[in-house]
Amino acid sequence: MNAPLQAVRGTSTRFESAAGTPSLRSDLRDMFADLVDYRELLFSMARRDFLLRYKQAVMGVAWAVLMPVTYTLIFSLVFMRVVKIQTGMPYPLFVYAGLLSWNLFANSVRFSVNALVANSGLITKVYFPREVLPFSVVMVSLLDFAVGAVLLVGLMIYYRVGLHATALLLPVILLIQLAFTAAIALLVSMGNLFYRDVKYLIEIVLTLWMFATSVMYPVERFGGKFAAVLQLNPMTPIIEAYRSVLIRGEWPAPAPLVTAAAVSLALLLGCWLAFHRAESQFAERI
């Protein structure tokens, strides 16, 4: 080449692929190395997904707020006028905070279902760690979450809810939620690549899941055996923790949150490992 060679950073420049399953250790090392090498791609991909989500949409990012606002109005109408329920805080605050964090999870899952399949042109032509695709979807949802959070601050000011020291726990709760969300995003994107049924299944699952989570009413109101099943859902302690530290100004109950954190981390590791191991088949099976 005419131009002088200059070092180009990033991307692992050597690889070996052989038949057989590599050891757990080498897989974990690869996963970590890929994440470091391709971090710039992750941001580029998230930028692309963000541009695309609101391209040719006049309202642009306002859609990120409009959806939860509509639901807040409807649920407020139902649960303040028709069936009154006790939430320990102004109901619109309760439901908006719930919807905001629920949407971060649900939108990530909803859009990551297609993250791999919609990019089959890339997957069959270029190698890059495929994790980048579902992860970038989660990042875009996080951006929507940030935009929606501005309105939550507005609501808090309106209802004269002050900021408490407990809000310092927010980043930890967000990290737990992101770990859980990323795990499910990896799982469904991979699932949909192999079996396109997942795309249809996930809509039903998300709807049921929302009713089983403390989004518009506290699920403690369910009693009996059903309550025990609901305890397994990490989304409820996560959403409750947000409300607790931000609006009530109380430290969240430690046991459910720690359990949710442990479940989320274990799930993330498991799903990521499964994803990484299945990756080499993506180009063939998509």
Next chain:
Amino acid sequence: MSGAEIALEGVWKKFRRGEKFDSLRDLVPAMARGVFRGRRRPDLEREEFWALQDLSFRVGPGEALGIIGPNGAGKTTVLRVLTRLLRPTRGRCRVSGRIGALIDVSGGFHPDLTGRENVFLRGAIVGMSRRDIVRDFDSIVEFAGLETFIDTPVKRYSSGMSARLGFSIAAHLRPEVLLIDEVLAVGDAAFQRKAYDRIRDMVRGGVPTIVISHQLERVAALCTHGILLSAGRVVHRGPPSDCIAVYMQSDSLGASRHPDSTVQLDSVRLETPEPVRSGDRIALRVSGHVPASQSVDRRVVGVRVRDLGRGELIFATGTHTHRVPLPEGEFALEVELQMNVAPGVYSVETYTFHREHDRDVLDGPSTTVRVEPGSAFWGSVQLNARMELGSNGAGPPPEST
């Protein structure tokens, strides 16, 4: 760049014809079958076939390997294993050095994003850092010749425009190993020349390279080694021109086994020692036999010459135009040709046909001739021009009054 290397060691790759279960409805019975039969047999199951069988090679600095073969031979599979898209069923694949893959360069752009946005995205995908892309951005756009359209969404590009942009990005990756698949025919003639020069510079610069192309002339010109693949197996290994020769020969041999063949063509041999220079006369010997009790006066043995670079037939002649009668039994036909052609690789093919049924053409064996530069001229045919100054042409042209 030292230490850059591409290596395959005993690589096998299995594929499945048709679809594997793509919905849960098919998965359940498949799993049930798996339980009853025991899982994962290493051998072929129904609907499976080997796309690559025991393929090994090593390409180091300063080497360029050309892989040729008919469609479905496994050429693209090799590149997909090397670009980490496929994992070998057996064997090992090793690449050390940053991979520059010039493969299907026009694909993979996002139609809704502008050229500029796509350059940054593609750059990141193929492993350039943002800083590198910013530095090379103007050069990429200029090489692609898309200065005025770079902020237009790619969905409004012509196919040539996206191909040029894709090639240009890939060419700016500063690769340490280079994989090229059929991108020698990207864009218009001017761009093809530019792209080819770029590739040639990289290969000559010592970057280990693998070239896959049906443009055999390009393979012959770029590569130091050759492999002829057919149905996933190595048929021939050696200098690129040898592989091309075997390829062309096997190609025609397959066609010559015709049940109705009356005249059998057995071999064609180049009698002239190589190198053959442009303008040289070459002698060929075509041997075969004519079965008895055939009315041979209507049968013709012909010779035709094909430019392998362009795949074009450039010359054909036969025994009927030279009034050579074919005898019964064995024959050896002496043919002389003057190679008034541009330097390149040519195949000399034999064929036979019946003068009254023109379509009944049967191909015989062929051989390749590599023509080296000889008497200087520009173009594809030597027309043996003569030039001299006339006795009264020395002065200026007469002015009209």
